[in-house]
Amino acid sequence: EEARKAEEARKAEEARKAEEARKAEDARKAEEARKAEEARKAEEARKAEEARLAEEARLAEEARKAEEARLAELARTEPNTYVYTAASLNNSDILEPIKKDSWTNEDGLAKLVAADGSGKGESTQSVSSSSVTNGKVLNIQAAYDTYSNNLNDSGIAGVSARGTVNGRNANDAMVIYSGRSTNANELETLKGSAKYQGVSYLTNSEFISEGTVTLNANFDKKTISGDITQMHFENIWRETELSETAITAKNGEITFAGNAKTTDKGMINIPLSGTYEGKFMGRGAAEVAGSATLTNEWGSETKAVFNAAK
Known part of the structure; x- marks a missing residue:
């Protein structure tokens, strides 16, 4: 009887440890998944920021070129000096x-x-x-x-x-x-x-x-x-x-x-x-x-x- 109880206790302990190990593994995988999702979102945010900055730079360059062209045209068509x-x-x-x-x-x-x-x-x-x-x-x-x-x-x-x-x-x-x-x-x-x-x-x-x-x-x-x-x-x-x-x-x-x-x-x-x-x-x-x-x-x-x- 004692041997049977000891075996049952051993099996219960093994089952408990196995459950703890399973939960720990689940928690590890969940943490990895969380970190992976955070990393994915961070990468998406980085790419979106890069795209935003690139678009801003493109628009700024277009505006700069347009202003240069406008100023060049103004200079090219500047009215002549006053005379009478x-x-x-x-x-x-x-x-x-x-x-x-x-x-x-x-x-x-x-x-x-x-x-x-x-x-x-x-x-x-x-x-x-x-x-x-x-x-x-x-x-x-x-x-x-x-x-x-x-x-x-x-x-x-x-x-x-x-x-x-x-x-x-x-x-x-x-x-x-x-x-x-x-x-x-x-x-x-x-x-x-x-x-x-x-x-x-x-x-x-x-x-x-x-x-x-x-x-x-x-x-x-x-x-x-x-x-x-x-x-x-x-x-x-x-x-x-x-x-x-x-x-x-x-x-x-x-x-x-x-x-x-x-x-x-x-x-x-x-x-x-x-x-x-x-x-x-x-x-x-x-x-x-x-x-x-x-x-x-x-x-x-x-x-x-x-x-x-x-």
Whole structure:
């Protein structure tokens, strides 16, 4: 009996140990499986992070290249440096005080046509000055009427002068236009048609007359045409036709030059004929500015400047 009990106890102990061993093995396998799952998830997370970082790097590189390309294109199509062009009827010395600011010694004409988006301006001033210009002593007493129109990238002005130079009566008028001309590299990308409307100043004496200008550009055909209209109250005083001409790239600018003539519309119908020229101004040819010179059958000149925006 004792032997039987001892055998039973031995078998029970073996069974207990076997069960403990089985549980330990199950626990070991479960731990290995847990660790393997953790390792799998960690690897997945590592790969996902690598993929995320790689995508971020790719997008950052694409953005960098796109920004480089944008900056390169901006540099390639940067508008040209500001310049102005001025012309007077009589080339009289009476205009000298307007050309330079006597207080600051700054360029007075550049200030008039600053192309700073300030819009229309009008002023009247009287000047009494004594100076030596180009070796000449000039004593000037004069009154000046100034009209200007400054858009963001172009400016125009008309100046009339009446008075005396060294005691002799003198009068004259000047028209000026300025701007930052559109880069010629943009001509290849300008497409379709654009209508420009704006202001003009005309003179054939010591007085300035304001008018309107309309220009129609066809960038597909590379042509431009338009008209300048002077109004007298509600009536057309004079209309000048700007004949169709070619738009061309020249000296890094987008320019045009063509023929101009007055039409039979208007209260004044003495025929005038001549030429006009101009440039597109600003990025994307946002504006246009130019001048015109016309003469009548007796050779008397009319000068005009204009600027307009799309």
